[in-house]
Amino acid sequence: xxxxxxxxxxxxxxxxxxxxxxxxxxxxxxxxxxxxxxxxxxxxxxxxxxxxxxxxxxxxxxxxxxxxxxxxxxxxxxxxxxxxxxxxxxxxxxxxxxxxxxxxxxxxxxxxxxxxxxxxxxxxxxxxxxxxx
Amino acid sequence: xxxxxxxxxxxxxxxxxxxxxxxxxxxxxxxxxxxxxxxxxxxxxxxxxxxxxxxxxxxxxxxxxxxxxxxxxxxxxxxxxxxxxxxxxxxxxxxxxxxxxxxxxxxxxxxxxxxxxxxxxxxxxxxxxxxxx
Numbered sequence: 001x002x003x004x005x006x007x008x009x010x011x012x013x014x015x016x017x018x019x020x021x022x023x024x025x026x027x028x029x030x031x032x033x034x035x036x037x038x039x040x041x042x043x044x045x046x047x048x049x050x051x052x053x054x055x056x057x058x059x060x061x062x063x064x065x066x067x068x069x070x071x072x073x074x075x076x077x078x079x080x081x082x083x084x085x086x087x088x089x090x091x092x093x094x095x096x097x098x099x100x101x102x103x104x105x106x107x108x109x110x111x112x113x114x115x116x117x118x119x120x121x122x123x124x125x126x127x128x129x130x131x132x133x
Numbered sequence: 134x135x136x137x138x139x140x141x142x143x144x145x146x147x148x149x150x151x152x153x154x155x156x157x158x159x160x161x162x163x164x165x166x167x168x169x170x171x172x173x174x175x176x177x178x179x180x181x182x183x184x185x186x187x188x189x190x191x192x193x194x195x196x197x198x199x200x201x202x203x204x205x206x207x208x209x210x211x212x213x214x215x216x217x218x219x220x221x222x223x224x225x226x227x228x229x230x231x232x233x234x235x236x237x238x239x240x241x242x243x244x245x246x247x248x249x250x251x252x253x254x255x256x257x258x259x260x261x262x263x264x265x266x
Contacts, residue, residue: 031164
């Protein structure tokens with residue numbers, strides 16, 4: 001098992017579109033699969049329902065909340081691959097123009113006509129593991 | 134998107150051997166890929182390093198700590214599939230005989246001669262989603 005540097009970890013994260021956002025819901029650890037894209041070093045995620053989004057970052061929360069975001073590619077047979085975890089502040093994307101620009105690049109999980117909510121995660125802490133033989 | 138019942142969610146969890154354990158590390162959300170097996174309704178996981186295990190459940194912790202465990206199978210192209218999340222108390226497996234029995238069934242992530250530590254998670258809360266067209 002080898003530790004990855006920040007740049008390599010973010011690069012790998014950008015090679016996939018699926019990941020999982022970790023947050024706290026009613027004082028319990030929670031996780032949801034979502035899709036993401038990288039915007040510079042930031043991770044943009046769309047949550048597939050408004051209730052979950054509201055659990056992660058309340059509409060009244062402007063300073064953001066700390067979340068973790070994980071993505072991995074691991075071979076189910078050999079158990080080889082990589083896992084990257086990003087920890088940082090997540091904020092709602094509220095600017096209409098920014099949202100429109102992101103919506104054109106971010107594929108929703110479930111087909112819906114309008115992209116109405118997204119989060120921007122600033123990667124304060126990036127850790128990555130490569131599972132090797 | 135359809136919600137799954139507890140029995141169906143646990144059944145799906147048992148069809149795969151990879152998942153991710155969620156815990157709190159230095160007050161931050163953390164996640165690690167692990168492999169698992171079902172022992173009755175309990176989820177047995179082996180962590181791939183002792184430091185992570187100690188972060189999840191301190192050796193002095195006998196009552197267990199609340200963790201979440203997630204597994205999913207999602208098609209990267211169609212985004213169809215399922216995700217199951219189990220929340221419950223995790224305790225270290227300390228009985229030698231129990232450990233030996235589990236070790237024979239639980240494949241380690243990284244090849245190591247001896248299985249030295251495992252966690253048993255009792256699924257208090259089981260939620261599952263099926264992502265459909």
